[in-house]
Amino acid sequence: MLTTPVKPRVHHHNGHGQAKKPAPRARAKEQWVYLFAEGDAQMRDLLGGKGANLAEMTRIGLPVPPGFVVTTRACNAYLAAGQKFPRGMWEDELAALKQIEKLTGKKFGSPAQPLLVSCRSGAKFSMPGMMDTVLNLGLNDEVATGLIATTLDARFVYDAYRRLIQMFGTVVLDLPDEPFEAVLARFRQERGVTNDANLTEKDLHAITNEFKAIVRGQTGRDFPMDPLEQLRLATEAVFKSWNGKRAIDYRNAAGIAHDLGTAVNIVTMVFGNMGADSGTGVVTTRNVSTGEKEIEGDYLTNAQGEDVVAGTRTTKRIQEMRTEMPRLYAQFERICKKLEKHYRDVQDVEFTIEHGQLWMLQTRDAKRTAQAAVRIAIDLAEEKLITKTEAVKRVKPEHVDYFLHPQFDPAERKAAIARGDRIACGLNVSPGAAGGQIAFDADTAERWAKVEKKDVIMVRPETKPDDVHGMLAAKGILTSRGGRTSHAALVARQFGKPAVVGVSTMEVDLEKRQCIVGDPEHGLPLRTFQEGDFVSLDGTIGEVYAGTVKTILPEFNDPYLLKLLAWADDIRHLGVWANADYPRDAQRARAYGAEGIGLCRTEHMFFETERLPLVQQMILAKSEAERMDALAKLLPFQRSDFDGLFRAMDGLPVIIRLIDPPMHEFLPSHDSLLQEVIELRVGGQDAALLAEKEKMLTAVESMREANPMLGLRGVRLGIHMPDLTRMQVRAIFEAACQCAQDGVDVHPEVMIPLTAHVNELKVQQTALEAEARKVMEEQGREIDYKFGTMIEIPRAALTADEIAEYAQFFSFGTNDLTQTTFGISRDDAEAGFLMEYIQKDILPENPFASIDENGVGKLMHMAVQLGRLTRPGLSVGVCGEHGGDPKSIDFCHRIGLNYVSCSPFRVPIARLAAAHAVIKNK
Ligand code: PEP
Ligand code: MG
Numbered sequence: 001m002l003t004t005p006v007k008p009r010v011h012h013h014n015g016h017g018q019a020k021k022p023a024p025r026a027r028a029k030e031q032w033v034y035l036f037a038e039g040d041a042q043m044r045d046l047l048g049g050k051g052a053n054l055a056e057m058t059r060i061g062l063p064v065p066p067g068f069v070v071t072t073r074a075c076n077a078y079l080a081a082g083q084k085f086p087r088g089m090w091e092d093e094l095a096a097l098k099q100i101e102k103l104t105g106k107k108f109g110s111p112a113q114p115l116l117v118s119c120r121s122g123a124k125f126s127m128p129g130m131m132d133t134v135l136n137l138g139l140n141d142e143v144a145t146g147l148i149a150t151t152l153d154a155r156f157v158y159d160a161y162r163r164l165i166q167m168f169g170t171v172v173l174d175l176p177d178e179p180f181e182a183v184l185a186r187f188r189q190e191r192g193v194t195n196d197a198n199l200t201e202k203d204l205h206a207i208t209n210e211f212k213a214i215v216r217g218q219t220g221r222d223f224p225m226d227p228l229e230q231l232r233l234a235t236e237a238v239f240k241s242w243n244g245k246r247a248i249d250y251r252n253a254a255g256i257a258h259d260l261g262t263a264v265n266i267v268t269m270v271f272g273n274m275g276a277d278s279g280t281g282v283v284t285t286r287n288v289s290t291g292e293k294e295i296e297g298d299y300l301t302n303a304q305g306e307d308v309v310a311g312t313r314t315t316k317r318i319q320e321m322r323t324e325m326p327r328l329y330a331q332f333e334r335i336c337k338k339l340e341k342h343y344r345d346v347q348d349v350e351f352t353i354e355h356g357q358l359w360m361l362q363t364r365d366a367k368r369t370a371q372a373a374v375r376i377a378i379d380l381a382e383e384k385l386i387t388k389t390e391a392v393k394r395v396k397p398e399h400v401d402y403f404l405h406p407q408f409d410p411a412e413r414k415a416a417i418a419r420g421d422r423i424a425c426g427l428n429v430s431p432g433a434a435g436g437q438i439a440f441d442a443d444t445a446e447r448w449a450k451v452e453k454k455d456v457i458m459v460r461p462e463t464k465p466d467d468v469h470g471m472l473a474a475k476g477i478l479t480s481r482g483g484r485t486s487h488a489a490l491v492a493r494q495f496g497k498p499a500v501v502g503v504s505t506m507e508v509d510l511e512k513r514q515c516i517v518g519d520p521e522h523g524l525p526l527r528t529f530q531e532g533d534f535v536s537l538d539g540t541i542g543e544v545y546a547g548t549v550k551t552i553l554p555e556f557n558d559p560y561l562l563k564l565l566a567w568a569d570d571i572r573h574l575g576v577w578a579n580a581d582y583p584r585d586a587q588r589a590r591a592y593g594a595e596g597i598g599l600c601r602t603e604h605m606f607f608e609t610e611r612l613p614l615v616q617q618m619i620l621a622k623s624e625a626e627r628m629d630a631l632a633k634l635l636p637f638q639r640s641d642f643d644g645l646f647r648a649m650d651g652l653p654v655i656i657r658l659i660d661p662p663m664h665e666f667l668p669s670h671d672s673l674l675q676e677v678i679e680l681r682v683g684g685q686d687a688a689l690l691a692e693k694e695k696m697l698t699a700v701e702s703m704r705e706a707n708p709m710l711g712l713r714g715v716r717l718g719i720h721m722p723d724l725t726r727m728q729v730r731a732i733f734e735a736a737c738q739c740a741q742d743g744v745d746v747h748p749e750v751m752i753p754l755t756a757h758v759n760e761l762k763v764q765q766t767a768l769e770a771e772a773r774k775v776m777e778e779q780g781r782e783i784d785y786k787f788g789t790m791i792e793i794p795r796a797a798l799t800a801d802e803i804a805e806y807a808q809f810f811s812f813g814t815n816d817l818t819q820t821t822f823g824i825s826r827d828d829a830e831a832g833f834l835m836e837y838i839q840k841d842i843l844p845e846n847p848f849a850s851i852d853e854n855g856v857g858k859l860m861h862m863a864v865q866l867g868r869l870t871r872p873g874l875s876v877g878v879c880g881e882h883g884g885d886p887k888s889i890d891f892c893h894r895i896g897l898n899y900v901s902c903s904p905f906r907v908p909i910a911r912l913a914a915a916h917a918v919i920k921n922k
Contacts, residue, residue, distance in 0.1 A: 032074045033092035035099055036067050041343075046071045048263030050122030053363050060342060062335055062360050066103040067117070067267035068096035072124065075239045075261035083240065090232065097231075097266070104268055108138050109227035111146025116160070116269040119234040121241060123262040126364055127250050131241040131262055132171045134234040135304075136164035136269060140225040156274055158204035163304075165211040165223055168230065172237040175218050183210045197302075231266070238264045246465040253472050253495070270359045272352040273304050279325070280305045280352045283318050285336040288346065288368040289429065291375025291560070295319070295336055298483050305350060305361070308483075315483055328358050339363055344385045345394075346376050367490060369431055370402030375560040388567050393919050395564055397886045397909045403561050404905050405432040406551035408538050413549060421546040423517045423527060423535075426503035427483065428542030430492035434476035435536035435548040438529055440513050442470025449473035457535050459515055461508045462501075463488040471497060476537050478544060480506040480515075498539035506544075517544070556591055556908070565593060565908055568915035574892060575899030576910045577653075579879055581605065583644030586654075589904035593911055596653040597645060598811060598901020599751070599879035602728060603659050605641050606634075606666060615666045618724065620699050631727040638731035639738075646739040646746045655811065655879075655901075656732055657751040657790070658725045658768075662713040664703040673697045709825060714754020715789075718764050725764070729771045737779035749786040751811060756793040758802040765789075765806050790879070792816035797859040800866035804874055810867055811901070812860055814880030814888075818847050821856045848881065851888040861895045877901055886913035893917035 039047050039055030047055060051069035058064045070093060077086035097117075101107050106115035116138040121131035139147070139161050148154045169175040184196060187203050199207070215223040224230050241247060242262045251258055272280030281299030286292065298308050298315035301324065308315055322329045332351065335358075339347045348366035352359050368376065374395055381391035408416075416422060436455030439445035446469050448454040458474040460467065462481040471477055471491055477499040479488045492499030505519040518526035527546065529535065536549040577598035578589030582605075586597060606615045614630050614637075621627035645654050664670075677697050680690040705711035718725040729750060736746045750768065755761050765787050776783055787806075791797050792813030800810070819826040824834065826848060837843045851857050860878075867874045877899040882888035884906030892900050893914060902910050 029088060030073065030086070031092070032071055032086065032089040033096045034069050034071065035096055036064060036069070039069065044124050045260075046073060046263070048072055048122035048124055048265070049126050049364055050120065050362055051263045051265050054265065054267070054361075056342075057339075057360055057363060060338070062338070063358055065268035065270050065359050065361070066100045067265060068093075068100065069122075070235060070264040070266070072261035072263045075242060075263065076259070078236070078239045079243065079261070083236070085236075093231070093235065093266070094228075100266075100268060106268075108231075109140075109143065111142045111149075113150070114138060114143045114147050117231070118265075118267050118269055119231065119238060120265045120267065121238045121262045122265050123242070123256075124260050125254070125256050126367075127247060127254070127256070131244065131247050132238050134164070134167045134171050134237070136160045136167075137230045137234055138227045138269075139164050140227060142225075143227070151274075153274065155201035155204060156271070158201060158208050159273065160271070162204055162208040162211055165208065165215060168223065168234070169211065169215050169218075171241075172233045173215065173219055175215070179214050179218070180211060183207055183214070235264050235266075238262060246468065249469050250465065253468060267361070270352045270354040270357075270361075271304070272300075272354065273302050274355055275302055277356045278302055278353050279321075280308055280350075281318055281321070282308050282348075282350050283336070284346060284348050284366045284368075285340050286346045286366075286372070286376060286379075288348075288366050288372045289431075291368070291372035291379065293379060295333065305352065325353070328353060328356070331358055335360065341385065344380065346380075370399035371431060371558070371560075373399045374403075374558070374564050378560045378563055389571065389919055392564065392568050392571060392912070392915050395912060397913050397916075400561065400565075400908045400912050402431070403556065403558055404553060404908065406434075407540055407554050408433045408536070408543075408545075409550045409552040413538075413543075413545075416545050416547070416549050421549075422543060423524065423546050424500075424503045424505050424519075424544040426478075426500040426506075426542050426544065427489070428539055429486075429489035429501050430477075430497055430499035431540035432476075432498035433536065433538040433540070433549070433551045434498045435534060435545075435551075436475045437532050437534055438515070439470070439474070440508070440510055440515075440531050442467040444531070445470035446473040449475075457537065459506075459508060459535075460488070461510070462486060463491065471495070476539065477501075478503065478506075478535070478537055480504065480508050492539070498537060500537045500539055500542050500544055503544060561908075565911050568912045569593070571918050572911065572914035573918055574889065574897060574910075574914040575877070576907055576914060577655075577877065577879075577899050577901035578904050578907050579883070579901050580645070580904060582641070583648045585904050586645050586648035589907055590648060590652075592904055592907040594652075594904065594907045596655070596899070596901075597649055598655050598877050598883070598899065600642075600645060600654065600656045601660065602638065602641070602656060603661055603665075605637065606659075611637055612666065619663050619666060619703075620696070627723060631723055635727050635731050635734075638728060639735045642732050642735035642748075643739060646735060646748070647744055651745040651747075653747040653749055655749040655751050655788075655809075656728075657753055658715075658718055658728050660714050660717075660753040662703075662705060662708040662711050663717065663721075664700060664705070664708065667700050667703070668696060670697075670700050670704055673700055709819065709827070715752050715756075715760045715764055716754065718752065719760065722764075722767060725768060726771050729768045730775055733772050733775035733783060733785075734779070736783045736785070737776065737781045740781055740783060741779075747784050749788060749809060751809075752787070752789045752807075753813065754792060754816065755789045755803060755807075756795045758799060758806065761789055761803060761806045788875075790816075791860075791863050792880075793820050794859055797863035797866075800863035801870045804867040804870035807867075807874075808871070809875040809877070810863065811876070812863075812878040812880060812897075814851060814856065814860075814878055814882045815848065817859065817880065818852065818856050821859060822847060822852070850885050851882045851891050853891055857891055857895070864895055864897065875899075884910055886910075886916065889913040890917040890920065894921060 036055045036058040040059055041052050041056035044052045047069045054064055074089050106113045108115045116136050118135045120133045144157050144161050147157045166180045170177050212223050272278045279301040280303055283297030287294055287296040295318055297318045299318050300308055300315050346366045347363045350362040377391035377394045380386045381388050436457045438459050439448055439456045445456045445458040449456045456474045457476045458470050459478045462479050477488055477492050477497055479501040480503050482488050482501045486501055488501045506515055506517045508515045513531040514528055516526055516528050518524045534547050536545040575595050577596040578594035579599040580586040580589050580597050581600050614633050618627050618630035677693050732748050736748050739746045786808040788809030789807040790813040791810050864876050875898045878892055879901040883900040884902030889900055900910055
């Protein structure tokens, strides 16, 4: 992700609001404030994303209201100094304000030509709604009177004034929102209207006065009439909001560093609520759900920006502006094109129209769904705005992962519809299907998901920044209000949560903790759901169902994704193979683009019900004859397993690993056997059963190991039970010969696990190669085959030059290699102290998820070099879980592996990650 999160800094105060240690002062006078005309898009670190882009838009001649940016360095200095402006900052801010007054011909605090400004946060990385904003600064009683005289619109002025006091009260003075909202609700009720827009001038004037009284009542002080004091306090509030709880939560979730700080943007207010020739909109320059090339978004005439985003008024689609305001729409369309060309990416913009004049208030690279990310990357490359390489680079492994996400099973969906369980439709704002239990607030959602391990669907009227922790914990998000640009939609898309929003036929009652869904007029009866009830939603199509609807994986056939992966294939050097045990897995892997099977764990088939008794018979055999009999019965099973794999992978290599786990894994557990034997002895009835169980117990006891992971497994077991591995090799080669006879192009590679010493390989491999030759002679066929080994014990890596004398290929078993290098049990550690280590930063990350480059990686690098010293063309791959991890794939590329092998579902991701590795390490 973006940057490693660090713990938020704790500020120690000495009780007087002064810091113990003042912030180090820059020697040369620091420039704390930049006019828009002084900055550009490269200055994100200093000006934040919003500020840098406002500056850039100003620079390229787009209509941006005059303004300036207080830097992120100023914010950090302020916080580090115990909430004190750094020396010179305020003076810089005042000087910049003077410049704006010049540019606008207005004056801050002047009743005659009043200048009003907004004060908005803006960090380097966008954190939608996480920090604070105050609008309409500069209004006071006198200015309001003056403004009424110039605008002749008292309703507008009091509307602006009451908004200022409410925002200032909640954001700057930290007052609760409820008393303000209660006043508004009371007025709406008295006037019999549902919308604030229908309140009169007189109402708004009265509301303004009541709001002032709330401020006085709650703080003991008047709302500040001094515009400069308003500006100063608002600037401070934005600085402080960097360390607000919701901002910290968001940064933790998004992987944004805590020490970046936020900039403060002071921008001349323009008003979209000045009548029918005014308006405001929030738009993306393409459809960010599907990637389609069309301007997408919402707008409203005679409204302010918050009305669009909050979803409290029903917005219009931006296309309607084409007929309502054709001249402005044409201008806006040109601006969108220019912005896309300039930024070479789809933009997310906000604009306001004040009396027929269009103003751009924001632009940034738009967040998008995975589908849109892929399609947009392809389209931009085909429009020659970016190169193919750039297109590949822009699509993230997570995006590809998304195409492999579940959807409703069409048959189950049909059945649910027939049952009348489709309860609602809404906006499909974030794809993927999910089901779970309803939770009505973020804390409940988080607790149920994390502690009680429930699948949760978070259901809200709308979501707010404080809800993010619950949204992250939930499987899906459902809201009754909001549009495509609502908070719920943005956050869901960013974190890949299925979401349906704007379900207007759902009424959420947070007090009664229930929701009522239905649309009787259209034949959908009202149904009530309590917290904890199950619902399912599909954010790809925007549908909501009662109960659970089975999901399936979609077909892997999105033409844009296939094209993008083909481009990635042209770039990458690493091969991408798959770990697959069964033909159906191999088929899936191949459909996803796998170029071979890098690991078939043969023992997995031994657990099947028909086979386990045979495996046990073989293990417990008293005589050679008994054992050979069991093996002879297992042979046809294994042969048909391999036969299926070879056919699925016609023309491609298939690595089959000989049996690896310790034998007792195939026998009943010691403890439960002992229990049974004791019970049978006490009961004393079933002598025959007791004898059988005792026999099994003795066998299990004789094979019991204190440390089975370091015990009789892998090649050791193969040497110990040569007949077993011989049977496996026979099965491989008999299947290969049969397939070859049927015209299948087979390339078996036999892999010996857990080698530590070259002599193990010498003994085992020589015996097995002899068996392979024997089968080929019997069948009268030559098969193109290889014998090789896993490198998963440090000693094997250290002596790879010796090992390569015998092994024709290496495959790193990084699961075991990590276990044995760290001396950490892979079965136990992840559930135990390893997580504690990661939380305490003792380990930077889980070494079982991403290769530990400095330790395990060093052994791997050494083994590659030593192995190729002996056998120059030695093929080396990796088949541990790391084979599908993008970061580990980058490492495998750097140390010159031939391929990575991962689970079928990660094959597409690995193809992309392998291309990224080339681009990144060029
Ligand atoms: C490994 O150790 O990385 C490996 C692939 O083998 P297994 O996980 O089966 O031990
Ligand atoms: Mg292993």
